Structure formats: C-alpha cells, structure tokens
Amino acid sequence: MDITKQRRIQEHPILGSYEKGRVVHFTLDGKDMEGYEGEPIAAALKASGVMTHRYTAKHHKPRGVFCAIGRCTDCVMIVDGIPNTRTCITPLKEGMAVQAQYGVQTKEEWEASQEAKDGE
C-alpha cells in the first residue's frame, strides 16, 4: 500500500510529527509493500491494515500483534527465510521478504505437508 494512504498518525497533539527513516519497499507473501526503514515490521504491516501474521500449527487459527514489545511471540513470521522472527521488534529494511507463517512453515511447505497427510 502507498505509504500516504496508510493508517498513520499525520500529526499528534503531543508528539507533533514522527521521526521516520526513508521509505523502503518489502514484500509480504510476494506482494509489494511500503514502510519506513527502521520501524518494526509489525508497525509497517499494521499501517497497511494487515491483521494476520501467522496461522497456528494445530488448529490453523489466525494470529496477529498482541503485545508489540517482543514478549508474547504472537506476531512471529518468516523474515528473509528465518521463521519465528518477532516482527514487533525487528526493524524493517529495504527488500525484506516477509511471509505469513503456517505453524513454523511457509504456506507452500504447509500445503505440501497437508497433501502428504491427506494422501496417507
């Protein structure tokens, strides 16, 4: 999503404007996204209206940001191939590849494992 259309606070009565890094591009499940360099990945996703970060392994239930300070691990995703990355405390960088996490797998891996299971 274009950064100017995101759910961001333009001017705050106490804080004024926010100091932000440059605009960077990253991908979410292959889709082009925009955010500010150095802000947590989760902040950039929230600003774009992304709610689901992962699906639980057993019940396949969606999960998103819960604590936003690195405590609860509900917001973990696969970032540049590394699963279980806490997106709320991992700074966003140009070109990052962010993927929703299915259990601890990518969607493709998870789907393949489901098919294998169904085949049994």
Next chain:
Amino acid sequence: MIGAGPAGLSAAVEAAEAGMRVAVFDENAGPGGQLFKQIHKFFGSRDQNAMIRGFQIGRNLLARAEAAGVEVFLNAPVMGIYKNHEVLVKIEDESVHFKGDNIIIAAGAAEVMVPFCGWDLPGVMGAGAAQTLMNRHGVLPGRKVLLVGSGNVGLIVGLQLLQAGCELVAVLDAAPRVGGYGVHAAKIARTGVPFLTSTTILEAKGDGKVEKAVIRKVDSRFQVIPGTERELDVDTILMAVGLSPMTQLASCAGCDVEYSDQTGRLSCITVTDEFCETTVAGIYCCGDFRMETAEGASSAILQGQIAASHIAEQAGYITGEECGARIAKCQETLRQMSGGMFSVKNKGRVDPTETDEGYPISRSLLERGYIAEEELQNYPAASYEAEGVHPVIECVQNIPCNPCRDMCARKCILVNGDITNIPLVDQTKKCVGCGLCVANCPGQSIFLIDKTSIPDYAAVSIPYEFLPLPEEGQKGTGLDRSGAPVCDALVMSVKTSPAMDKTAVLTMKVPLKYADSVRFFKAEGGAE
C-alpha cells in the same frame, strides 16, 4: 544491570555516579524501556518528575546515564543468570559471558490477559501494544476501539487513543467501579466515551479478525447476568487488565519466587528485602519486575536508586551513613506515593464512604467516570464562588500528586500535609488567570471560571490536548462532564506556551447558567 528501562537506568546512574563500573543489557534496539511511549504528564511531586511527560523523563535519564559513563548494550537479550553471578547474553548471534559483582534485574513486566471466546483473534491486543504502535511508531492501532479494564493503564491509553484519532467506543470494567484515578477517567468521560462498570467481555467475533465484541453485565460476584448482552461494532479490543512481572531470570538465578495476591490478582513475584535484594546475595531486582507497589515508572526509578545505593555501600563506594540517608529519602517518597485511595491496601475497594479529609466519596466518579454536578458542593475547591477569574479544582480523590500547588505563583492553591491530600484554594490570594495550573495539572482537573466579567455569560477555561486545535472565534458546543451537549460555546482564546508543554488552555464563552456544567468543547461539525 538487566533492562534499560526507568528502574535499570536510574540504578545505573546512581551506581556509576558513585564510581562503580556499570554495564546495562537490553534486548531492545533503543533504551528507555516503556518510558518512551508514555506521553502523559506524570503525577507525583515536583522533585519526583511530576508534570513531566514520560518520554521526557526517559530522555533526561538517558542524558544522565551518558554523562555518568554508563555502558548500554542494546539488542542484547540476557538468556540466563547462573552460579557465581554469571550472565549469558546474546550479542549479534553470539553467546557472550559476563560476570558482575552485583546484578540488578529490572526486566519489567508483561501484560496479562483474561480469556474469552475469540481472545486470540487478530485485533485483540494489550493496551500497551496500542500505546507502542501509536506513540512510538505513529501507527493507528485500530479505528473503532473497545477498551477492557479501567485501571490507570487503561485510562491513560484511552485518552491517548482519542489523541491519536481513534474512536473509543466504551471502557469496560467487570468491577463495579472505575479502577484508576478519577481524574484520568474524567478526561475521557467528558469527550463522550461511556464507562460501563460491572460489565465484562464475553466474546470477540469476526472472520479472521475482530469485527464485533459481545459484552454483558455481571453481578457483584462477577457472574454474568443473562439477557444483558450487547454487541458493539469494533475492529480492535484492547485489554488493560494488569501486568505480571517477568520473573523467569530470577528463577534461573536461583532466587526465591513466590505466588502473591497482594495486587489483587495471583502473580509470581520475586522475594526481596527492603533494599530490593533477592534471596541470592548480590542479586537485586526492581521496578515492575519486582512489583511491590505497582506504581509504574516513578516507583521504578526510586527502587533503582535504592538497590544501587545499597550495592554501592556494600561494595565500599559510599559510606553507610550516606547510603542510609539516600535510601531513607527514597523510601519516604515511595511511602507517600503509594498512599491514599489507590494504595495497595485500598485497591479496588468500593466500601470507603469518605476521603481522608472527611468529604463524601464521589460515587458517580467511581461508577461513571465523572463527578455528578450535585456532588460538587461536597468539595470546597470545586464549588466556591468568587469575583472574577478563579480556579475550580475537580480533584476529589486522595491521589499522590501536588504540582498544582507549585505551579501557582500567586499561591492560590494549597496541598497541605501529605501529598495525597485534596487541593484547596486560598481565597485570600488573587488569581490572575495565567492558566498554568490548568495546563499542568496531570489530571487535567483544574478549570478557570469567570462568572462576573461578561454580563449573562461565563468564561470557562479547560485543558485541551487534541487536534485540530480550535481557534479564537470558533463556534461549537459546550459538553458537560459526561460528554453530553449542553449549550452553544464560543472560543474566546486558545493559549499555548512552552511552560504549558503541549497542553493548550481553551477559554470559551457559555451562558452563565451553564458555567458549572460545561467542561469540554466540541467544534462545530468537526470531531472533538
């Protein structure tokens, strides 16, 4: 030092200034812990950071730490504490071992949760999470928000949601009363947000994310009352139902940890003595991690100073006499700060009928978040009449705060004796209407009223911390303490100054008979 929040940093400063060599480890990319998302003016006394916004307290602490030569390792999570004070730290994917003669654990607390159907849906978050998103990162946590829990954390976040531009649909509490300071609740109530006490959340509904919240009334034994369900359209549900210390590192270090219900809810707490030392010699803990008083950052800073002073004395860096004096001073401040209606022993009580001064308790403030007009006569500073402009103080609970007294250069405002006493007005002193008390009352509970200068009208000055800032000559509606529209209002002036630190003083003209009712301004056609 483990944790670069208010407790860890203040301890680090104290120890470093005493000449000790200090290393601070923090897993975050920046120091300050949760202080930098605190944008409200702090309560307390002037020498204890009162009136200063949290992030500014954080900046001041950091500057002192830097000047004292404190070394802060960031992105450095502590993974364990082992025998002989061995600390294992992860630095750039390496495990690095450190040893300290003394260790202070100030790793903070985590938000707790109450389970309900759908509590794990994306869109249900901790209130602190919303605070992080909006105040640290400038991102809206949601559009239509339901807040569950009316303790001080919930109330502070509630106001900040409004400041960020979110719609706050309601504040719920399962208890029959608002949990936090009445003055915090009143700031929200007068914008029109309803407080629903004796009400709990039953379910969060939605397809993959929060779309609705189902709420229900509860009886005095917290049992749901059938037939009282309501559905609210919300996209975000914020839980402000308490904090729990992150005691894992203390357990790992072999310190005794026990279950305690001193905060009204079963929590795991590290056993400490009055100097914050754990049952393992040389290992201390303080702040929310220790959570004896749960007074937040101000208490954390004091506890850090106590622990560091004790260590400095044990290690021979300050004399026993100096240590004793420092600790006594901190403990006296802690005692005062943890007194009053919201002290640990009074927490959540609904039975008291009188304040320490013998004034009746405002039931409306407890149940609905604002003082009922007919209750005002119970409080001298809220109900006296005077010629010309004068302060009206709607601060009617015993809370530890007194900067109003120090802000008034004319000495109109008195807080006698304990810091928890309710402010009084000295009517022999002449108010000049400068507005500094209005802008700097952390509870935003002081108003300037002038009923005699304009025939048939009154001038009502209120604190105002929202955007867009109304302009002189702007028309709008005067709202009462519950946020209900009362009458037309015309903005006479909007005053801002560095001494008011981002709190504007908005003066509006309202018909004389509404002078005691109007406490908020809503611009014509616009949002609050």
